[in-house]
Structures are given as C-alpha cells and as structure tokens.
Amino acid sequence: MLSLKFFPLPAIIGLLALSFIAGACMGSFVNCIQLRIKDKKSVLGRSECPNCGHRLGFFELIPVFSFIFLRGKCKNCKAKISPRYFAVELSFGLLWALAVVFFGWQWLTLEYLILFTVLAAESLWDFDIFEVPDTLHIIAAVNFLIFLPTHPEPLSRLLWGLVTGLIYGGALLLLSLVADKVFKKDSIGGADIKLVAVLGLYFGWKSMLLLIILSCIFGLLLSLIFKAGLQKEFPFIPALCLSAVICSVCADPLISWYIGLFALEH
C-alpha cells in the first residue's frame, strides 16, 4: 500500500479534491438513475427540472456546487430543488474522499470505492421505497471476486469470506424465520439478509460481529427518527451500510479498544 503520507501536500489536496468531485459525480449519477427507475422513466436522456421541464445546462449539472450557486432553486421557474440532490452528492463525495484517505493509493481503494458506492445506492433505495434491487447485492459480490487476485492470499480470503457470509446470512435468516412466527408478520427484510451475507465476504467474523452491533445501534436511532415501533417498518439497510463503512476503515482499532475495556489491569 502506498500511504498518502508519502505524497507532497499539494498532491494530497489535489487527490482528495479529485476523489470528492468524482464521488459527487457518481452520487449525482446514482441518484438520477434511481429516481428515474423509481418513476418508471427512461434512464437515458438529459436531466430536466421536474417542475417546468427546463433542460439543465452544463453548469446546472455540476454536483454539489450547482445547488449552492442556484440557492436550491430552478434557474428557469425558481421552483425549489429537493435538498436530496445536494445531500446525496455531498455524501458520495465525502465517502470517496474518506476511502482515499484511509486506503491510500492501491487496488483496495478501488475495490472499496465500488463497495461504498453500492452501499450508498442500497441505502437510497431503502430510504425511498423499503426495497433494494438484487442487482446491487450482485454487483457487490462480483466486485469482491474481481479484486480477489489483488489480495495476498486470494483463496483463503475467498473461503473465509464464503464461510463468514454463510454463517452471518444464515443466522439472520434463522432469526427472521423465528421473528416472523413470533410477530406473525415479515420482520427482517430479505434484502437485509442478502446484504449481510454479501458483507460477510468482505469482513472477517470479528469485524462482522462489530458491524452487526453497530447496525443495531444505528437501526435503533433510525427507528426513533422514523417513529417506528415494532409494528411499523423502517429502513434498516442504511444502518447496515453505515456500519459497514465504519468497519471498513476502523474495525481493528475499535475491536482493540473494546477488548481493552475488559483486559485485566496489572
């Protein structure tokens, strides 16, 4: 791995700015595709204002900054633009810059840029319609396989990944079947189970345990935000995805800190 600390400062700033801009563009693209699929519109064609149909020019298409310069309003009809565009583009930009800061300059960075993009897209879908297309889980699994040869021990990574995915995915499936019987309704979503199985490919069993614990905490916060009790649905995928991003960049220090809490003092 080539850590960023070996780069001169202007190169680091340039690389981070570039990652942020590329991430924001990817966010704009993912958001646009998702909204068009949701509204059953063609994914091809120029972007336009949903209110007046004004076709967006080059400067209006610049992610993050166009929203700031236009003060969140359409240039033509002055209708308010949903802050969702700004929030999604900013989040993707920050996520990509974060990946470059933590992983440096190596193949792993590209692997995690793609994984983070898929996770953010899954969160968007779940926030919107409580459903996630299987295509996204498949992209994450294929991404894992494509980058296997770039890891030091690909076969062992593959085997451990499959075992971890099967154990955690299987355990959640079992829990969901029991919960369905107890609550007499669908409890844990199928997409949640599939995502946990796919994440098992990327993370070791310890990191997965931390990921599940963090997801429960974030899930609880989300259920409070969505004012959902046991009877009401709320999106759990964003909790899993946020935990996966945290575990990607700092699972080891977090686990060491947690184990340290119980270590005997001499």
Ligand SMILES: [Zn+2]
């Ligand atoms: Zn307009």
